[in-house]
Amino acid sequence: MALYTEQTLxxxxxxxxxxxxxxxxxxxxxxxxxxxxxxxxxVHLGNCRTFMSFDLxxxxxxxxxxxxxxxRNITDAGxxxxxxxxxxxxxxxxxxxxKIEPMEVVQRYTVxxxxxxxxxxxxxxxxxxxxxxxxxxxxxxxKVIQDRGYAYEKNGSVYFDVIRFNQDYEYGKLSGRxxxxxxxxxxxxxxxxxxxxxxxxxxxxxxxxxxxxRWPSPWxxxxxxxxxxxxxxxxxxxxxxxxxxxxxxxxxxxxHECEIAQAEASNDQPPVRYWLHANMLTLNGKKMAKxxxxxxxxxxxFSGENNILSKPFSPTVVRxxxxxxxxxxxxxxxxxxLLAAEKGYNRLMxxxxxxxxxxxxxxxDFDVAAWRQRCYDAMNDDFNSPVLIAQLxxxxxxxxxxxxxxxxxxxxxxxxxxxxxxAFVHDVLGxxxxxxxxxxxxxxxGVMKLVIELRNQARANKDYHTSDQIRDxxxxxxxxxKDGKEGTTFTL
RNA sequence: GGCAUCGUGGCCGAGUGGCUAGGCACAGCUCUGCAAAAGCUUGUACAGCGGUUCGAAUCCGCUCGAUGCCUCCA
Numbered sequence: 001m002a003l004y005t006e007q008t009l010x011x012x013x014x015x016x017x018x019x020x021x022x023x024x025x026x027x028x029x030x031x032x033x034x035x036x037x038x039x040x041x042x043v044h045l046g047n048c049r050t051f052m053s054f055d056l057x058x059x060x061x062x063x064x065x066x067x068x069x070x071x072r073n074i075t076d077a078g079x080x081x082x083x084x085x086x087x088x089x090x091x092x093x094x095x096x097x098x099k100i101e102p103m104e105v106v107q108r109y110t111v112x113x114x115x116x117x118x119x120x121x122x123x124x125x126x127x128x129x130x131x132x133x134x135x136x137x138x139x140x141x142x143k144v145i146q147d148r149g150y151a152y153e154k155n156g157s158v159y160f161d162v163i164r165f166n167q168d169y170e171y172g173k174l175s176g177r178x179x180x181x182x183x184x185x186x187x188x189x190x191x192x193x194x195x196x197x198x199x200x201x202x203x204x205x206x207x208x209x210x211x212x213x214r215w216p217s218p219w220x221x222x223x224x225x226x227x228x229x230x231x232x233x234x235x236x237x238x239x240x241x242x243x244x245x246x247x248x249x250x251x252x253x254x255x256h257e258c259e260i261a262q263a264e265a266s267n268d269q270p271p272v273r274y275w276l277h278a279n280m281l282t283l284n285g286k287k288m289a290k291x292x293x294x295x296x297x298x299x300x301x302f303s304g305e306n307n308i309l310s311k312p313f314s315p316t317v318v319r320x321x322x323x324x325x326x327x328x329x330x331x332x333x334x335x336x337x338l339l340a341a342e343k344g345y346n347r348l349m350x351x352x353x354x355x356x357x358x359x360x361x362x363x364x365d366f367d368v369a370a371w372r373q374r375c376y377d378a379m380n381d382d383f384n385s386p387v388l389i390a391q392l393x394x395x396x397x398x399x400x401x402x403x404x405x406x407x408x409x410x411x412x413x414x415x416x417x418x419x420x421x422x423a424f425v426h427d428v429l430g431x432x433x434x435x436x437x438x439x440x441x442x443x444x445x446g447v448m449k450l451v452i453e454l455r456n457q458a459r460a461n462k463d464y465h466t467s468d469q470i471r472d473x474x475x476x477x478x479x480x481x482k483d484g485k486e487g488t489t490f491t492l
Numbered sequence: 493g494g495c496a497u498c499g500u501g502g503c504c505g506a507g508u509g510g511c512u513a514g515g516c517a518c519a520g521c522u523c524u525g526c527a528a529a530a531g532c533u534u535g536u537a538c539a540g541c542g543g544u545u546c547g548a549a550u551c552c553g554c555u556c557g558a559u560g561c562c563u564c565c566a
Contacts, residue, residue: 337504340516390514482529
């Protein structure tokens, strides 16, 4: 029996604005699409949070026993038009150099994207399609939309007719906007604008001479509009209607709204059952923006090469920090918050280390089965990882008490506790011990064993001067000794 | 200006119409040669102003503030 049959998962559906019981279209299978990055610069930390949120969701669905087809695209077309951003020296220069061959830019930043996500321990999606790989499909769907009367051509470009669409369907239902309000709020069209209405958006755009990426089409050389690729790639791999569509909150309008419109205009059915939106990440209470310097790259956090944080933080600590907030809440990143998260993370991981040799007794003072269900309840409630983590710290307490033999667990409960901790910490939250188990660390363990032995000898001889010298010197090096009932251990 | 999300104790962050997550920091206690670690204990906070209610931080309205999107373009 798969776990999902005994756990009731609820998700916050942006479409209804409320939590709904999650029931996939095909029992046991879930189709999920998440809008991926545009690969023209280093992946942004805020993007990482979004992808991490959906990694958590992907992991939990898998943990529940669903077979998940997870599609996340790479946008590698349509965004490389000259931005006339001449003011920025380095970046503008670099961009101009990179624009010599767009696919080089794409390659470089796709690799960067994959590297960073891997360091954050994100699982790979099942399919990672690219926009440029689906130009034919995009052209085909434009034809359908045009045939059904919801698009028009102008000077080699094709635009989606939002007002026409709104007569038969509802434009704005996802973001809670009304078309008439939007029209009332827009300025007059400029004379040279090809659109009939400002709300219309491009399905196909004629390539100006300076535009490098271009493809032949029935309307001449051009490139697809950016909303189109997601409609095409999601429905191609997941079906005309699929279970989950995710993305950052910033994509809700207009991007996702337009996706719905395109899908309905071509298929006459809503493409997505559950829309999930991940919220933004701020830095020191303000939005991240390159222009103000309030910006951090993932690599700069790992290396410590930045002017914002007091020290480097490992990817797994950053991941833990992000998992401590709910994915639908704005999360603020700061030095204090990361420092606190790091300590909490270490405490969690040290408890995990106790798991293999935890003593067991005749009875249990901790109701492991009830606690385990509380962990599931947390995740069932719209993937509430902060509440899950709170529960895991209850587990930490139980582990520490059992280790100190202040509380006892039956062998069965001990094993269930261990198995549940492992499952949630590693499989669901995707937290791993900071990697780096090399020969050097093996040597270090040997050395430390000796040093601890010498110190204990000194202590036995009441030579506290020597024992404290050992302890204090190690402490200055960042190695902390911990005297427990079972002997002395250390942490780095 | 419009739409949306939100405003919680020293910090970060859950949650909910009455029973007050969790982490970090702080304090006390236990343990310890002294510490650290670990454990235990303590914190009645929910932007402001009105309203609904027996009762609201939780529902409604307004004000203020934050963040995102839109009012260029894809």
